[in-house]
Amino acid sequence: MHTGHDISGAEVDELAAAVLRGEPRAIGRALTVVERSGEPAERLVSILFRSSPWPNVVGITGPPGAGKSTLVDGLAGAARHRGHRVGIIAVDPTSPFTGGAILGDRVRMLRHSTDPGVFIRSMASRRHPGGLAAATAEGVYVLAAAGFDLVLVETVGVGQSEVAVAELAGTTVVVLVPEGGDAIQVLKAGLMEIADIFVVNKSDREGGDRLVAALEETVDFAAPGSRPAVRKTVATVGEGVDRVLDDILAHQLHLVATGAGRRRRERTLRLTIQHLLTRRALRETWFPAEASGLVDALIEQLLQRALSPYEAVERLLGNSGAPA
């Protein structure tokens, strides 16, 4: 077993070739390398990015408990029937203390375990600001290189990171449930502006029709031509899932036809580069200072109010030999 840390350049090249051949074990290893970042990840992504087409990326987001995983599984199954190869990245909220993902993907893998046309992977967020979106973007490039033409990215929540992940996606599906609050809450959470498709899941529950009606009213305020669809599903029994897939695929084609897809990709790339830049700054300035004890010394001075945070940053930058 190689970890992402001790893999050599030649091994990375070999791994990249195996990913391009679509070997499942290689895909899994490549995602681990990417998750760990560092030199091997950079080399790997550089190769795969250049060799891979733009995948159709669909973001599936919404509050915890909305049934996103079930919907994603259903969409994956339906898309397989139509001949797509489907990659799934489930972005896990991560504890700030343990750094680990809570959800596993083993249970979910079972359903599709005999089908090489589906690949499911949970990715844990990393502690660096922006790390989650950067790792997810790289995961998408890996899956694209491995020949998955449809990549579903599932995220929990409505935070800034989730918005960043939504920017990766050509199509963003926002999943809500009748119990989850009204349309005003949707507006508050900024979901109206990221949603291309609203799905009211568990729509057979009380309040389902009311939420659909409220959403229909709200989307009427959207700009002409960008009015999000509002659909009902009961994902546990597959109801309405095919229709949502229709919407997703139609939206992807719409992105191509209008040029909107290109503009979204541009935005994604800008974001990716910004993330890589900030990550680089941490690697070149923060980590050496942490190792040398400079960070601890600065923190002590900050606790005593002998220094301001900005002055601490000046000291850190004065310390870094490399330009960055």
Add this chain to the structure above:
Amino acid sequence: MHTGHDISGAEVDELAAAVLRGEPRAIGRALTVVERSGEPAERLVSILFRSSPWPNVVGITGPPGAGKSTLVDGLAGAARHRGHRVGIIAVDPTSPFTGGAILGDRVRMLRHSTDPGVFIRSMASRRHPGGLAAATAEGVYVLAAAGFDLVLVETVGVGQSEVAVAELAGTTVVVLVPEGGDAIQVLKAGLMEIADIFVVNKSDREGGDRLVAALEETVDFAAPGSRPAVRKTVATVGEGVDRVLDDILAHQLHLVATGAGRRRRERTLRLTIQHLLTRRALRETWFPAEASGLVDALIEQLLQRALSPYEAVERLLGNSGAPA
């Protein structure tokens, strides 16, 4: 009216002095300066940080629709009765497209408008990774310098940014509602590890007692001595709010007595410096390249797959004259 951008060094010094005297208009202007970042913000924070004590920071988080704003207003009122000066920062989820905050704080200000012992401010997240938490931390320093000894930071959602904001807080209150899902969802969302106090708001609704019982069971798995309290509130009528304030203040004292507060402050400072570092990297490398058209040129090459994102970053760094 000065904007954050054109304020001179001398004016910043004057503004800082007015903040330290607790002048409400100055506090508002200082928060605007901080929100806009840049040189004036750095100068201002450097002065205020050195002059201000550590405030008691309480994070209030939870899904949209949980009634956080109402609870925060109730806590502020109760804390005033006990003689605290209360600052409130409501962190707004921001659209990735407009960059603007959706919620205003005008309506909320009305209730406390005649009381100089309460200051409420919404802060919009910024587009840079980590910007939200950095701006919030600086907002907290401003309020501390202005003499607010209790600062409530209200955030929506359970994303990575919200976790970062939670790290600012000595005490984190997670607000849930009976309709919002079960205890498993709480675990999934990583809330168990950030919560010092769980509040089941709207607890008179169906499922309230069930959620409380499920949470009680779940917190039994917490480490000894760090078992979160589980409380019921009906914030709209003030029920249970005083008890939550008791818990918050007791927890703040616990933080002092055990040294845990110092460890949290260290973590916060580390995070703050990391954010400032990454912001600096963007300012010195990204923005000049954006202005010169280099970013656009690189994006074009990325779209053509003539370059990988890492190679684009190399080009950007090669372009920046200044060491960073």
